[in-house]
Amino acid sequence: MKILIELPTWLGDTVMVTPAIENLVNFFDNLEIVLLGSAVSIEALKNHPKVTNTYILEKNYFSIYKSVKNLGQYDAYFSFRSSFRSIFLKFCVSAKKKYQFDKNKFIKGHQVEKYNNFINNALSAVSIPGNLILPASKKKNKNQKNKILGINPGASYGNAKRWYPKEFANVASDLSDIYDILIFGGDAEKDIAADIEKYLIEKGVTNYQNLSAQTSISQLIDYISTLDLFITGDSGPMHIAAAYQIPTVSVFGPTNDKETSQWKNTNGIILKKNLDCQPCMKRSCPLKHHNCMKFLESSDVLEAVQKFN
Numbered sequence: 001m002k003i004l005i006e007l008p009t010w011l012g013d014t015v016m017v018t019p020a021i022e023n024l025v026n027f028f029d030n031l032e033i034v035l036l037g038s039a040v041s042i043e044a045l046k047n048h049p050k051v052t053n054t055y056i057l058e059k060n061y062f063s064i065y066k067s068v069k070n071l072g073q074y075d076a077y078f079s080f081r082s083s084f085r086s087i088f089l090k091f092c093v094s095a096k097k098k099y100q101f102d103k104n105k106f107i108k109g110h111q112v113e114k115y116n117n118f119i120n121n122a123l124s125a126v127s128i129p130g131n132l133i134l135p136a137s138k139k140k141n142k143n144q145k146n147k148i149l150g151i152n153p154g155a156s157y158g159n160a161k162r163w164y165p166k167e168f169a170n171v172a173s174d175l176s177d178i179y180d181i182l183i184f185g186g187d188a189e190k191d192i193a194a195d196i197e198k199y200l201i202e203k204g205v206t207n208y209q210n211l212s213a214q215t216s217i218s219q220l221i222d223y224i225s226t227l228d229l230f231i232t233g234d235s236g237p238m239h240i241a242a243a244y245q246i247p248t249v250s251v252f253g254p255t256n257d258k259e260t261s262q263w264k265n266t267n268g269i270i271l272k273k274n275l276d277c278q279p280c281m282k283r284s285c286p287l288k289h290h291n292c293m294k295f296l297e298s299s300d301v302l303e304a305v306q307k308f309n
Contacts, residue, residue: 001029001030001031001032001075001076002031002074002075003024003028003031003032003034003074003075003077003078003095004033004034004035004036004071004074004076005021005024005033005034005036005078005079005080006036006037006077006078006079006080006081007035007036007037007038007041007045007081008037008041008081009038009041010038010040010236011044011236011239011240012235012236013041013080014037014040014041014044014236015132015134015236015239016111016115016132016239016260016263017080017112018045018132018133018134019112019115019116019129019130019131019132019263020115020116020118020129021033022130022133023116023120023123023125023127023129024078024119025050027123027125031050032050032052033048033051033052034051034052034053034055034071034074035051035053035054035055036055036057036089037054037057038056038057039056040217042054042055042056043217043218044134044217044221047135047218055071057089059085061085061088064085064088064092065088065092068089068092068093069092069094072094073094073095073096074093074094074095074096075096076095076097076098077090077095077097077098077099078099079098079099079100079101080101080115081100081101082100082101082104086100087100099118099122101114102118110258110260110261111260112129112132112263113129115129116128116129129263130264131243131263131264132239132242132243132263132264133243134221134225134240134244135221136222136225136244137222138225139226140226141226144180146178146179146180147178147179147180147228147229148181148182148228148229149175149180149181149182149227149228149229150181150182150184150223150224150227150229150230150237150241151168151171151172151181151184152184152185152230152231152232152235152237152238153168153183153189153192153193153196153233154184154186154188154189154192154193154233154235159283159284160253160280160282160283160285160290160292161234161235162192162233162293163251164293164294165196165199166195166199167296167297167301168196168231168298169196169200169203170199170298171231171302171305172196172205172231173199173203173205174298175229175302175305176200176205176207176208179228179229180207180208181200181205181207181209182208182209182211183196183197183209183210184211184212184215184223184224184237185211185212186212186213187213189212189213190212193210193212194210194212196210197210220237221240224237224240224246225240225243225244227241227246228246228247229246229248229249229305229308230246230247230249231248231249231251231301232248232249232250232251233250233252233253234250234252234257238250238262239263241265241268242262242264242268245265245266245267246265246267247267247268247308248265248269249271249301249305250262250268250270251271251296251301252270252271252278252279252292253272253278253290253292253293254278254280254281254282254292255279255281256279257270257272257279267308269307271296271301271304272292272296273292273295273296275291275292275295277291277292278292280292
């Protein structure tokens with residue numbers, strides 16, 4: 001059985017789609033999977049044991065048509081995206097059966113459940129989604145003196161999801177006697193990571209590394225898989241941590257934790273203020289006050305961390 005899968009574009013959604021992919025793996029015998037997707041999504045899942053090939057999709061429609069027409073014939077095609085470009089892609093794919101996720105049809109529950117319900121619907125199955133699954137190659141250093149704290153200040157969706165660098169630095173500083181600190185982030189987070197670093201230096205903290213814009217997705221997965229504690233906003237790395245059951249404090253502001261919180265992480269804690277305006281689901285605060293994040297302080301996070309001890 002040979003199937004073609006178009007992955008979600010974003011890292012977090014790609015991680016949340018893994019239980020649905022395992023649903024496919026468990027349903028079909030002798031399965032071979034070929035993946036289509038963004039560079040980020042492909043790198044996250046390229047080492048799955050059932051994946052035989054991967055292709056990074058360009059945004060240009062002619063390039064999509066040209067690439068897909070050379071992919072050959074498949075027994076089935078599953079797309080976890082519902083954009084117009086994905087509809088065009090589905091038209092171009094050569095497969096006996098084609099299925100496409102419709103975000104307007106699967107609207108209830110956690111995003112993991114939405115993706116899995118899509119597969120259940122396609123297969124006439126009743127599978128319950130399992131844990132998030134990601135491959136990692138890095139092992140914990142048992143000889144390391146201190147534990148490792150990861151802090152992730154970024155979020156691809158928009159500025160409204162981002163907690164403040166000074167608050168992240170306050171948490172890291174207070175925990176620096178117990179934890180060595182790793183600061184994560186992509187190219188878009190270099191400035192906020194630099195601000196955190198500046199505050200740590202002001203506080204005399206030296207046992208940190210600023211890894212912002214210095215890791216591939218595979219390296220990011222490896223680093224997060226070895227953490228002892230993770231402080232993050234609602235983001236892709238938050239879902240990576242869930243796959244490894246990393247003790248995590250997730251700071252939520254404008255987004256809906258019922259849909260995008262860590263899936264089945266028994267070591268996860270959600271922090272939010274439950275304001276009347278939450279969740280607004282906006283990229284920037286429509287009320288111009290950003291109270292959902294402003295009212296969350298480093299002391300709230302430190303109090304939550306104590307629950308892991």
